[in-house]
Amino acid sequence: MAASAKRRRGWRKRLGALARFTGALVIVGGLYSVFSPSLYAQEAEDNAIDSEVVKGQELYDTSCISCHGDDGEGIEGRGPSLIGVGSAAVEFQVNTGRMPMAAQGAQAPDNYPQFTEEEAAWIGAYIEYLGGGASVPDDLAALVEHADVGEGGDLYRVNCSSCHGYAGGGGALSSGAEAPALEGVSDEEIYQAMLTGPQNMPVFADNELTPEQKADIIAYVQYVVNDDKDPGGVFTLGRYGPSTEGLAIFLVGMTALLLTTLWIAGKS
C-alpha cells in the first residue's frame, strides 16, 4: 500500500512539473514574441534610438569595418571583435582619437578625434546594439562629487601608479607601448578607460573596483594631476622624479656655478 501510494504521488509530481514547465515555456515564448526586437519592424518604425543605431552603422561601415569586419566580428590579424565591448569602449577610443587607427603599431596613440562626440555616441549605440557591454553610469558627475580623494589616492597607488606613475605623468611599457599621461583627461575618459581596459590597460570591472571606487580614483587623479597647485616650485620638472632633477642640477646649477668660477677667476 505504502509503496503504491508513493508511486502515485510521484506520478502526480511529474505531471505537475510538466504542466509548470509548459506554462513557463508558453509565457516566455509569448513574451519573447511580443517584445523581441525585429530589425525589419524597427526600420519601418524608425524611432530615435534606432536611427542612432543606423547612423552608427553607416559610420562603422565606412571607417571601422576594414579592420573590425562585418557586424563587428573582427578580422584575424587586423582588429579584434567588437561584440560585447559596449559603448564605453567605443566612445573612449573614438573621442580620444585613438580610433580610427592610422596604422597598425605597438599601440594606438591619442590624437585629434576624427568624429564629433555625437557621432561617437552613434557608433557606440551600434556596437551596443550588436552585443551589449559596459557603459558609463549616468550619475558619474554626482559620484565624483561625493568621492573620497584620500581613498582614491590609496587605490590609485595600488592599481594605477605602477604604469601611469605617482604623479600621473605616464610611463613606458614593453615593446614601444606606453601608459599615457593623465594630464587634461576628463572624468568620463578615466571611467571609460578603467571600465574597458583600452590598448594595454587591464580591465577594472565593477567587481574589482566598484563605481564608487572608480569615482574616488577619478577625484584623486583630477586633484593631483589637474588641480594641484604644486607646492614647492614654479617648475615641476615634469614630475618625473630624480631623472629630471639630475638633469636640472647639471644644466642649471652646475652651469651657473661654472660660469661663476670663470667670472671670479677672470676678475683678477
Next chain:
Amino acid sequence: MKRRKGTSDSLLTKAGGELDDRFKLAAPVRILFNKVFPDHWSFLLGEIALFSFILLLLSGTFLALFFEPSMVEVTYNGAYVPLQGIEMSRAYESSLDLSFEVRGGLFMRQMHHWATLLFMASILIHMLRIFFTGAFRAPRETNWMIGIILFWVGFFEGFFGYSLPDDGLSGTGLRIMEGMTASVPFIGPWASAALFRGQFPGTDVISMIYIIHVFIFPLILLALITVHIGLVFAQKHTQWPGPGRTEHNVIGFRMFPNYVMKQVGFMLFIWGVIAAMAGLFQINPIWLFGPYEVSVVSSASQPDFYVMYLDGLIRLFPAWEFRIPPYFTLPAVFWPAIAGMGLSVLLPLVYPALERRFTKDRAHHNLLQRPRDNPGRTSLGVMVVVFWVVGAVSGGNDVFAEKFDISLNAMTWAGRIGIVVLPIIAYYVTYRICLGLQQHDREVLAHGLETGILMRDPNGRFYEVHQPLAEPDEHGHTQIEYNGWVVPKKMNRVGALPPTDRGFFKSIEEPSDNGGAARDEIESGKH
C-alpha cells in the same frame, strides 16, 4: 673724558698684539693668510662641494628639529587633502608636516635636497678636473684617495637621506638596497636581516638610518673634508705650467685679503644658486608618492642621479643566474650591483698606483698636465665618463623611452650594446683629438701663427702667410720648446701680457676714433 689716541689701524694692531700675547696666533695665522691660491677657474670646483656641504649642515639641522624618525602607525589629519585619513608612519607624517605646516619648511627641505645634488655633482666635476690634469700624482695620491672615499660616504649619506621620509620612493629604494645586500653569496641574507632587524621593511630601519644620516656620516664627512683641505695646505696647490711657474713655487693670490674676498663672494653665490633652485624647482614631492607600502611601486622610480648609473647597470645586465644544486644561487643582480659598485670604489682608489706602475713615473709633480699632453689618461677618463653616462641614462630609460617615443626594449638593447661599444669608440676618438691638438700646438711653435692672409706667388701657388713666434732658421722653422701651457693661436694673443680687452661674455673694447676717421677718409674716396 680722556680722548683715545691713535687711529683705528693702531687699535687693530694693539688688539692683534693682545690676542697674540695670549693665544700665540701670529705664526699660524701668518701661514694661513699667506697661503697662495692659483688663479685658474678650475681650482674653484672643489669649493662648490665645500660650500654646499656647509649649507647641508645648516639646512639639515633645521630639518632635524621637525622630523621624527618613528615607524609608529598614525592616521594623517594634516593639511594635504588627498592624504587625509590615510594610515602612515610618523616619519612620513612629520615629513609632510615639515613640508606643509612648518613655516619655510618646504623651502628648507628643497634646499637640502638641491644642495645634496650640487654637492655630489660638484664632487664629480672636481674629481674630473683632478684626474684629467694629473693633479692626483705624487705626492698627492693620499688626498685623491680621501676624495674618492668622500664621494662614497656622500653617496651613502645621500641615499640614507632619500630613504628617511618613508615615502613610496624611499621604500622602493630601500627595497632595492635590500635585494642588493641579500644577493651577496653566503653572508647576503644575514646582512640584510641585520640591516632591517629581521624581515624587510621592519620597524627599526628608519631610526637606525636616521642616526647614521644626521650624526655618524656627517661627522665622517666633516673629518675627511678637514683632512682633505689640510693636506692641500700642507702639500700646497698644484698649478698650471707657464711663465715663471716651476715645480717649486706656487703663483697666485694670497689668502688674505684677495682670496678670502673671492671665496666669500663665491660662497654666497653658491648658496644663492641653491636657494634659487629650491624656490623655483620642485624636488622630491613626497606628498605625491604616498606612504610606503610593500605592494606599491610606481613607474619612473629612480634614485638620485649619483646612484642612477648603478640602477642602469642593474637594468642592463642580463638575467644570468648562477646555480650550484641543490641550494646555492648567485642572483644576476650581484654582478652589476655588488661587483659593479665594488669596482667603482676600488678602481679609482688604486688608479694613481696603477699609473705609477705602468708609466714608471715616480717623480713628484706640482705642475699640472694639459689633458691633451697625456692622451692615454685622458682617453681612459673619457671612457669612464661615457660608461657612466650610458649607465645613468639607462637608469632612467623608462622615462626616456616614454618621453621620446622610443621602445623601452630598444632603449635597453641600445644601453647593453652602447655600454660596451661607446666607451671604446670614445677612447679612440679622444686619443685622436688629443694627438691632433698636440700636433697643432707643435705646428704653431714651428711654423708660426696663421694670419688669414692669403698670397699668390708668380707661378700661381696660393699660400697663407704665417707669423713666426721667433727668428726662423734657414728652413723657415722656429725652434721653440713646448712648455705645457696654452700656445697662442691668434695674432692678438701673442705676447707675455694677457689680452687687454675687457668684458666677460663679450669684448667691451671701443674702436679708436683715429681709425674711424681714417676709415671715413678711405670710404669717401679721398685716397
